[in-house]
Amino acid sequence: xxxxxxxxxxxxxxxxxxxxxxxxxxxxxxxxxxxxxxxxxxxxxxxxxxxxxxxxxxxxxxxxxxxxxxxxxxxxxxxxxxxxxxxxxxxxxxxxxxxxxxxxxxxxxxxxxxxxxxxxxxxxxxxxxxxxxxxxxxxxxxxxxxxxxxxxxxxxxxxxxxxxxxxxxxxxxxxxxxxxxxxxxxxxxxxxxxxxxxxxxxxxxxxxxxxxxxxxxxxxxxxxxxxxxxxxxxxxxxxxxxxxxxxxxxxxxxxxxxxxxxxxxxxxxxxxxxxxxxxxxxxxxxxxxxxxxxxxxxxxxxxxxxxxxxxxxxxxxxxxxxxxxxxxxxxx
Amino acid sequence: xxxxxxxxxxxxxxxxxxxxxxxxxxxxxxxxxxxxxxxxxxxxxxxxxxxxxxxxxxxxxxxxxxxxxxxxxxxxxxxxxxxxxxxxxxxxxxxxxxxxxxxxxxxxxxxxxxxxxxxxxxxxxxxxxxxxxxxxxxxxxxxxxxxxxxxxxxxxxxxxxxxxxxxxxxxxxxxxxxxxxxxxxxxxxxxxxxxxxxxxxxxxxxxxxxxxxxxxxxxxxxxxxxxxxxxxxxxxxxxxxxxxxxxxxxxxxxxxxxxxxxxxxxxxxxxxxxxxxxxxxxxxxxxxxxxxxxxxxxxxxxxxxxx
Numbered sequence: 001x002x003x004x005x006x007x008x009x010x011x012x013x014x015x016x017x018x019x020x021x022x023x024x025x026x027x028x029x030x031x032x033x034x035x036x037x038x039x040x041x042x043x044x045x046x047x048x049x050x051x052x053x054x055x056x057x058x059x060x061x062x063x064x065x066x067x068x069x070x071x072x073x074x075x076x077x078x079x080x081x082x083x084x085x086x087x088x089x090x091x092x093x094x095x096x097x098x099x100x101x102x103x104x105x106x107x108x109x110x111x112x113x114x115x116x117x118x119x120x121x122x123x124x125x126x127x128x129x130x131x132x133x134x135x136x137x138x139x140x141x142x143x144x145x146x147x148x149x150x151x152x153x154x155x156x157x158x159x160x161x162x163x164x165x166x167x168x169x170x171x172x173x174x175x176x177x178x179x180x181x182x183x184x185x186x187x188x189x190x191x192x193x194x195x196x197x198x199x200x201x202x203x204x205x206x207x208x209x210x211x212x213x214x215x216x217x218x219x220x221x222x223x224x225x226x227x228x229x230x231x232x233x234x235x236x237x238x239x240x241x242x243x244x245x246x247x248x249x250x251x252x253x254x255x256x257x258x259x260x261x262x263x264x265x266x267x268x269x270x271x272x273x274x275x276x277x278x279x280x281x282x283x284x285x286x287x288x289x290x291x292x293x294x295x296x297x298x299x300x301x302x303x304x305x306x307x308x309x310x311x312x313x314x315x316x317x318x319x320x321x322x323x324x325x326x327x328x329x330x331x332x
Numbered sequence: 333x334x335x336x337x338x339x340x341x342x343x344x345x346x347x348x349x350x351x352x353x354x355x356x357x358x359x360x361x362x363x364x365x366x367x368x369x370x371x372x373x374x375x376x377x378x379x380x381x382x383x384x385x386x387x388x389x390x391x392x393x394x395x396x397x398x399x400x401x402x403x404x405x406x407x408x409x410x411x412x413x414x415x416x417x418x419x420x421x422x423x424x425x426x427x428x429x430x431x432x433x434x435x436x437x438x439x440x441x442x443x444x445x446x447x448x449x450x451x452x453x454x455x456x457x458x459x460x461x462x463x464x465x466x467x468x469x470x471x472x473x474x475x476x477x478x479x480x481x482x483x484x485x486x487x488x489x490x491x492x493x494x495x496x497x498x499x500x501x502x503x504x505x506x507x508x509x510x511x512x513x514x515x516x517x518x519x520x521x522x523x524x525x526x527x528x529x530x531x532x533x534x535x536x537x538x539x540x541x542x543x544x545x546x547x548x549x550x551x552x553x554x555x556x557x558x559x560x561x562x563x564x565x566x567x568x569x570x571x572x573x574x575x576x577x578x579x580x581x582x583x584x585x586x587x588x589x590x591x592x593x594x595x596x597x598x599x600x601x602x603x604x605x606x607x608x609x610x611x612x613x614x615x616x617x618x619x620x621x622x623x624x625x626x627x628x629x630x631x632x633x634x635x636x637x638x639x
Binding site: 053059061117120121123124125127128129131132133135136139140142143144145253254257260261264299303305306308309310312313316317320 | 362368415418424425426428429430432433434435436437438439440441443444553557560561563564568608610611612614615618619621622625626629630631
């Protein structure tokens with residue numbers, strides 16, 4: 001709800017994101033468009049995770065699983081279109097009008113099943129059971145020999161096809177992802193301000209109180225879990241299209257950890273925070289090795305996580321409001 | 333068939349012993365300190381590296397085993413004093429993130445020091461034979477020794493927790509920390525003790541695992557997630573539960589890998605069967621956990637906690 005005060009900031013960011021491809025082209029660094037696309041796609045997943053962690057107090061450690069569901073839906077459909085074979089009697093397709101909605105539907109279904117079972121537990125049990133579901137899906141994807149098993153598979157037919165828009169053009173694809181991001185962000189803003197959003201905030205504070213005023217906390221948690229799962233599935237579907245490659249690594253548990261890191265770095269419990277966190281994370285990933293090399297620490301530049309780990313520990317221990325808290329310090 | 337069955341059963345129990353050694357520390361640290369420590373698997377890895385390196389230099393299995401435990405204990409002590417101690421009053425999210433960051437640090441540090449090439453070590457000559465068990469099954473002596481070591485640790489742990497003064501304080505502290513503190517027990521010292529001892533169990537498991545697997549970065553995390561399953565099945569905070577969970581997970585996982593392909597192969601064509609069974613057997617323990625949690629959301633042996 002604090003986000004509402006930052007409308008100028010949000011519009012500024014949107015303008016910057018809209019103009020980014022032009023700036024990058026003008027400065028001759030258009031290779032960074034791919035990084036910008038990653039930022040936008042990853043940010044969708046981070047915002048969706050923050051709905052759970054920051055707004056509802058549900059520490060889900062298996063969020064990357066839904067990235068995988070979205071990505072594999074797009075990948076498998078593309079695979080069957082390329083091979084001209086069928087899966088349970090249905091043909092593959094390259095059409096984004098089919099693949100992306102189906103990816104969203106399947107990640108919703110996966111989140112519904114995982115959520116219905118995991119949300120029976122609380123606290124640390126919830127952390128561990130979501131982690132285990134994440135592993136379960138990871139091993140499921142690894143065991144799909146037909147689709148490349150451990151190594152994953154290339155999408156030989158390229159990105160999904162859409163009428164009027166050529167996704168294989170990287171600038172069009174960037175704007176396509178940006179549109180999804182803006183849509184999802186706007187939806188989340190509406191969601192957290194709605195009555196449902198206040199229910200989530202109440203769950204975070206004390207969910208036992210809710211049942212005494214006649215609100216079914218389990219049902220509300222399941223709804224937000226499915227919404228977050230769809231968000232991650234969307235990010236997965238876009239990511240598969242972006243890299244034209246799908247592999248179990250997308251659902252590895254460290255990927256879920258990375259997503260949590262992003263939310264914390266940016267500042268949880270806000271929608272802007274995870275986006276800032278994604279930006280910072282990608283920035284660190286790209287530039288921390290360079291900075292370390294610049295400082296004459298050549299050995300560390302390859303092993304930048306050796307430096308990143310302690311930084312993260314310090315952030316967790318002493319700077320919980322994250323980047324968001326730095327930019328928008330709370331008065332009082 | 334029955335010979336193979338018995339052999340796989342023993343393999344399952346032996347995996348269960350590793351899982352128990354790591355889970356015991358995990359569950360004690362959670363039960364007593366209310367801390368979820370993802371970096372517990374790193375202590376397993378440190379144990380394995382210490383064993384492989386010291387063993388490589390000295391050539392003595394026993395010496396390496398004896399020396400690697402203090403190495404792990406020191407590492408655990410530093411981790412406890414520098415980081416874990418600051419996480420007591422924090423929520424689980426902070427603990428997960430801080431210890432996840434610790435994994436990044438330890439793994440990357442280990443890669444820098446020892447590279448990405450796995451280390452290998454041999455089973456010591458004195459333990460390299462096989463034994464013939466009743467029923468005519470021959471089984472590697474080293475694995476029998478591991479099962480024995482696991483059982484010995486379990487017994488010792490049970491005696492300490494059930495029969496000694498420190499054990500009584502641990503049990504009391506798990507139920508209500510504040511009261512125990514009010515009664516004049518130095519909780520901070522007890523915390524450090526539990527953390528270091530738990531770490532040494534994990535380190536012991538790592539050291540013993542050295543000759544059976546390749547010693548490499550990331551070995552701890554794979555095991556750690558299995559241990560989470562054990563702990564969740566058994567009930568967080570319960571050592572008895574960890575034992576039961578560990579044996580169950582070890583046996584189900586091993587048996588699943590050994591027999592699911594055969595069983596499915598009788599109903600399906602070989603290609604489909606091998607595809608499905610690979611997935612099914614690696615997912616089997618997670619399915620098991622889901623079933624347990626659906627019926628018992630706090631595990632099989634929930635620990636009473638008054639907080």
